[in-house]
Amino acid sequence: MNKKELMLSVILAVAITGLVIAGWLALVNAIGLIGVACLAWFYRKDQINRWIKAGLFFLLMPLVFWVATYRPEGFSYPLLFTLPGTEVGESGFELYVNFAKALVGLVLLLLLWHKPRGDEFVAAPRWQFLSALFAPAIIIAVAIPALGLALEPKLIEQIVLFALVNLLVIAVAEEAFMRLLLQQSIRNAAASLGAQRWVQELFSLVVVTGIFVLIHSGLTGAAVWVYALAGLLYGLSYTLSKNVCYPIMIHFWVNLIHFALLTYPIPS
Template sequence: MWGVLSASLFFLPFNRLIALVVLAAAAGMGVYHHILTPVSLACLGVIAIAAWLHQLYHHQRAVSLALELFLVACSIALFYHLIPGFNNPVMVDQEKVGPLSSLYSMYYNFDKALVPFLLIVCLPTLFNAGQPDKKVGASAWVLLVLCIPAVLMLAVALGGLKVEMHLPPWILAFIMANLFFVSMAEEALFRGYLQQRLRQWLGPYPALIITALLFGAAHLAGGMLMVAFATLAGVIYGLAWMWSGRLWVPIVFHFGLNLTHLLFFTYPLYQHP
């Protein structure tokens, strides 16, 4: 089922019809496996009607804006698991990846995976914003890539992480979940939608900074050090979006940082003895 859900997200940037058909198949499997309940299906039905009305009345500014705000609010609710009726299964339950790492749990989140589907209704340019805000050369991209290990080593210097290599048995499950249900969902919300909308209203650099700060605040549950590192990471992802105009680029950066973190550093944090 989760591979089918991942496939629906893979097709979403290229062919919405195929993505929706595959998503419907994943939803059917979700009902069969009791991941989706009648309560969540009723909530999703209301959201689907709002998405249809948004498409139907997109020329009527006031109605379209009201429906967009509703869909964005639903996206945030799905992102934070606030909509009831989703039985997201735990795949890793309170395990230590290594002796210095803190306890870690991983869920497969059906609700969070739906966020890009809602946001592309609100903003058809979610995955492709057209011309980038700033054209840069290869050297700038190399520096941006090097910022990923630099941020992680900064976390080591400040005591939030330690170098610790891992290859957990659930690495393939992590790769699928983190790429589609975490990195893609988070980048769709923060870079694809929020940064793109804020750029339209405030300009590219205020949009970059505000979105990075909001991204950092979204990690408040991990403590202030996590907020600071997430904010720095948000700047990296935001620049990747600014310089490319394509959402897949910050998704790759985001996934690359998370995978590097898991493979070579204490995950998710350093557990003090």
Template sequence: MWYLLALSLSALQFNKKLSVVLLIVTTAIAEYTRIIDVRALTFLGILVIITVIHINFSSKSKILSIMLEILLLLMSVGLMLHVIPGFHNPIILDNVRAGPESRPFSMYYNFDKALIPFVLIICMKSLFRTDKPVPNRLWYWLALAIAVPGLLLIAVASGGLKIEIHHPTWLFQFILANIFFVSLAEEALFRGYLQQRFSSVMPPVLALIIASLLFGILHYAGGSLLVIFSTLAGLIYGLAWMLSGRLWVAVLFHVSLNLCHLLFFTYPAFQHLPF
């Protein structure tokens, strides 16, 4: 089922009809296996109704279009925060340690969060690709690539992380979840939608900063250090989106940072934080 969901998300930018068919099959399997219940199906039914209304009437009424977009945004935020009832995301890793000095953590396959790109593309056709990337040079990309391990080393210097090499047996599950059920959803909301919308009404750099701050705030449960770290990471992902105009490029940087974090540093944090 999860491979079908990942395939559906992979196809969303290039073949929406195929993507939707795969999502319908995935949803049926999810209902059969009790990963979702009637409340989640009701939510998806409402989403279908909103989609039909948006396709048929939003172009005729500016006010209706804005109202539907706000509703879709709120639905996306609800999915991101796991507050939409009816989704029973299975736990894949339960209180595991990446290494002896790493904090234990758990990981889920998030069906609800994975739906965010499907919701946002209804009102943002340019979610995956914009034709207005910032003119860039090779050194821009080299700087961004260096910033990925650089940010993690800053976290080491602050005491939040420690260098620790890992070779977890569950690496494949981690990568699958990170690409499709975490990074793609977060980048769709914060870069593909929010940063792009903000950029249409304010200077792009200010849009980048605001979207990154909101991304950092999303991680408030992990404490102030994680909020700061996530905000700085958001700047990297946002710059990748600005330079390329491609959502998948931002996802690539997001996944690369998370993977680098897991393989070479204490994950998700050093178990003996100095504060």
């Protein structure tokens, strides 16, 4: 472990300890976060045996998901605001700051950050830029009629708070998990089996798009296809660039535009 990694470890330990003491992070999630950091640190090493690497992947994947989503009974993350339901008696939207999810995303981002290798496909910069530029508009344009979204602007202070949580908790954590841990790992596994480069990229993109839809439980009807489109375009931006910043940026803008201007959450 070099000095930079040691410093990051100390910062992470201090942050986790402070959040637990403040009552903003459950102790069991804090322990899980330490496990994620340790596993990710070993997993990123190229020189380890591929079977050990596969074992680390199948330990890390469910642990990351569990730490980010598990909320012990009686524990609650800080609540920033609540939106009333659209129907009488309907529960509204509540924006919590899920610190476990934020920290697990940050750990994956720092430890699994990917630099493209010579044998990997990377599109020309203009295609990377165009994918990031047009993807949010395409997703929103499809979602409005498909999901029956109406114009419902939110208050400025609500938009600002949502933007911060959206970036630091939702977009970073979900895209670090989906792209750096899942999509890149599946692509690498396909490459190690001798698959052609287009097969490596297409297979990992399709599989992870399916996983993206599955982890958003409760989707029915048109919502399934809208989420599939979103997951596909997030993943495509990573396929073209091998830079996780692109899917993070697209995910951020799709969520922010949806929240700030349209019916939120998606009508059931």
